[in-house]
Amino acid sequence: MIYLDNAATTLVKPDLVKERLIENFDKIGNPSRGFNKISLDTGRMVLDTRIKLARLFNIKDPRRLAFTANATEALNIAISSFIGKNDHVITSLIEHNSVLRPLYLKEKEGAELSFVGLKEGKEGILDYEMIEGLVRKNTKALVISHASNVTGNITDLSIVSDFCKKHGLLLIVDAAQSAGLIDIDVEKYGIDVLCFTGHKALYGLTGTGGIYIKEGLNPRAIKVGGSGINSFDKDHPQAMPDALEAGTINAYGILSLNASLDFLNQTGLSNIRKKEKDLLTYFDKSLREIPNLTIYGDKDLDKRVGILAINPSKISANDLAQILAEKYHIATRAGAHCAPLCHNALGTEEAGLVRFSLSYFNSKEEIDEAIKALKEILGDDYDSNNI
Template sequence: MLYFDNAATTWPKPEEVYRAHDQALRQGGNAGRGVHQASLAASRTLFRTRDSLARLFKIKERDRIIFTQNVTESLNLALQGILNPGDHVLVSSLEHNAVIRPLEYLKSRGVSYSVVPCSPEGELDLQVCEQYIKPKTKLMCFTHASNVLGTILPVRELGRFARKHELLFMVDAAQSAGVIPIDVEEMNIDLLAFTGHKGLLGPPGTGGLFVREGIVLRPLIYGGTGTHSASLSQPELWPEGLESGTRNVPGLAGLNAGVEYILERGIASLRRHELELMNLLLSGLESIPGIRILGPREPEKRVGLVSCVFLCHSADKIASLLDRKYGIITRAGLHCAPLAHKTAGTDTQGALRISLGIYHTEEDIKTLLAALEELLRGE
């Protein structure tokens, strides 16, 4: 199997991730639920993982990182935790349903939102954002990189824009965490939502939300926290008051190993490898008749994924043939991001997405391109 669906979940993981997950699962223990050695060891796992993430994202206070099961939970926790009736939100036309569906739900609670249009290639004009600000605008929530077009949005400039207009700024880093450098201070990010199982190379069931000091957040889930157990009210401690229930200690141990892998090798080095493969992939796809590439043509303007449509075939058909005939795994459809497909003009047909991983080689790219060329020739 040749796996090109890393934008959905990265695979394979570094060997260190598998070992850390297995060791923590065998070790046992429930973090924050006792003073015995197994519980304390589990608590240390959470501490180390928060510390690694804080170093990766340049977060000063590691306790401002809340663990979740994925970026969808992180986004829901943030949106439902800070927005009140009458508040207005700005989003881009590239957002995933993990942002749009919570906002649609919150509309019934008196929250409104506006979609700032991007170009068909996914580029965003900050001057256009100005036109959508309202007196009740409270939050800007933007993806860092589109899971459909691959386009990287100008997060640093968006952060300055949010500060200028005294707005909260949240970034959905589902496709960028572990792939593109993120500095929450330099980028003026107030809330950073991320998942563990994609670019951070961790297991599924892991994710988190960074919340800047001073921002009040209502819990999404209420229950046992291992603290203030005699109180019937939810404790307001950070981060425990927002992490009710048992944490996924084995998953977070694996996530820590994935983040440490990235820190040791350096995002810059991993990104150089990705850009080299992206250049080969984009130029190869452009040379095959009957393919239209979505998003920017310059590799440096996108993360390691390419979506495309076909002149004479459906994306579903090509994805199925790649899988059954060649053992090549891709992803066809709307990718849970209908607004992004509407932006690209593919909302009625979907697209085929090819997404790279850290272990791909030039030979893998050439194998994929040869298979696509053979399929489109009808052989």
């Protein structure tokens, strides 16, 4: 199979991840739940991973970073903790439902929402000039995706950071599509809350993710229970990271992140980004040679992660993705990608899109095969019923 659905989850992990998981498969216990060697070693590994993630994001105090099951859980924690029923929140039309649905729950409680729109055209570029006009007296926060999972467009954190600092707003960033691929410095950009997942460009297992919360902000735990400390207290510990890590954490998943972070450090974030951008440039150029194909996303590929979203005029997006999967064994994703407002803005709410998403582990040869398949499928003599 040619796997081009890495925005959903990366299929190919670094060899280091697989090797370390196998090597330690029967050496992972319940961290910080005992004085036995297995428990203590697992606890040290978890702490080591927390420190490595803190270095990746330039987080001064690793204790401000808690592990979660995914970016969705992290965003639910952030929005439920820091958005009140009388608050106004600015977000954008590129957001994933992991941002939108928690905000809609807050809206039902009385919170108000405003959306940064997109500029006209198929590029799906955020209209930053709108932001100033959205501020109200009760505006509390800006919640924004660092990179769109539909178009791959990268949000300019410098612009949104300056805006939030000017108005004293919380900056909550969804880094699901960017963590592990783009340099993220929470100090430089004044990010108050960073939410990320581990199974995409961080090359960890599914069921991993995390949240960074700036010193001085106290999160509301969405679950309480065992913590390994203060067991006689009726209340769950309030200090980070224990406040958000009730129960047995995903130690095997965290081990995968520990190894993948070593891979990222050895390879270099800039080298990973360069290879993915080279593949994106090659793929984009080849796609533009195919007629009757609409391509979405910023034409400046420096402002994109490795996502290419297209719509064919000859057949539906769903049919194209099905043919690619069943006849050519090429994995993509078609549909709304859990980002309904983005599709509404692009005018693709009915047709959807076919999304190709790249990884450091893809190759030009795989892209050549995908282009060859697209030319065959979209050619005048192709019978789409003959799958």
